[in-house]
Amino acid sequence: MTDAWTPVALARDLPRLGVVPLSVDGIDIALWRSASGRVAAWADRCPHRGMRLSHGFVRGEALSCIYHGWSYGSEGQCLRIPAHPDLTPPEAIRVPVFQAIESGGVVWVAPKTTDAMPPAVGGTALRSLTVDAVVDWAASGFALSGAVARGELSGVAMTILVQPLPNGRFALHALADSAAPAALIEASRGLEALRRQAEVALA
Ligand code: FES
Structure with missing residues (x-):
């Protein structure tokens, strides 16, 4: 058991394609679930012009910004810039990603990297x-x-x-x-x- 993990939602309350804003240890986070059910916690700030990614939308395994539509893949890397459809976005354009896990029917987020697992709970x-x-x-x-x-x-x-x-x-x-x-x-x-x-x- 570790204090590194913060419980942030009951898993059933974060549906597929859902994205919500969170604050954990003073860090603004966009918590979202992909079409396949994967849970992710990212810095809630688009690398382009700083729009909150929690206002964005999920398509498949990517989260897109509501402002200019830049979309980001599962590791936070920029996949697509709609205004430049032929451009492969530079590797450096990526959203900071935090550890997030679904365990015991709960979604947990760890703002600082940890090897520990969240506490074992259930019910x-x-x-x-x-x-x-x-x-x-x-x-x-x-x-x-x-x-x-x-x-x-x-x-x-x-x-x-x-x-x-x-x-x-x-x-x-x-x-x-x-x-x-x-x-x-x-x-x-x-x-x-x-x-x-x-x-x-x-x-
Ligand atoms: S601010 Fe996010 S795409 Fe422009």
């Missing part, structure tokens, strides 16, 4: 929500280790992955040990109650 993807406060995990009966909180909500054992967001906010990505629909509904309500509790304590 039924419940939901992600944001909290405008720090959750007191111990008071809520959870054991927190790195980004992983283990405990129980509404009688359902679960894993909650904690993603720091800018401005003191957090995203919580929840996986339930149970797959029973009734248990998932209760666990979801429990998660909302946990958020309310944390935000009221802050107020």
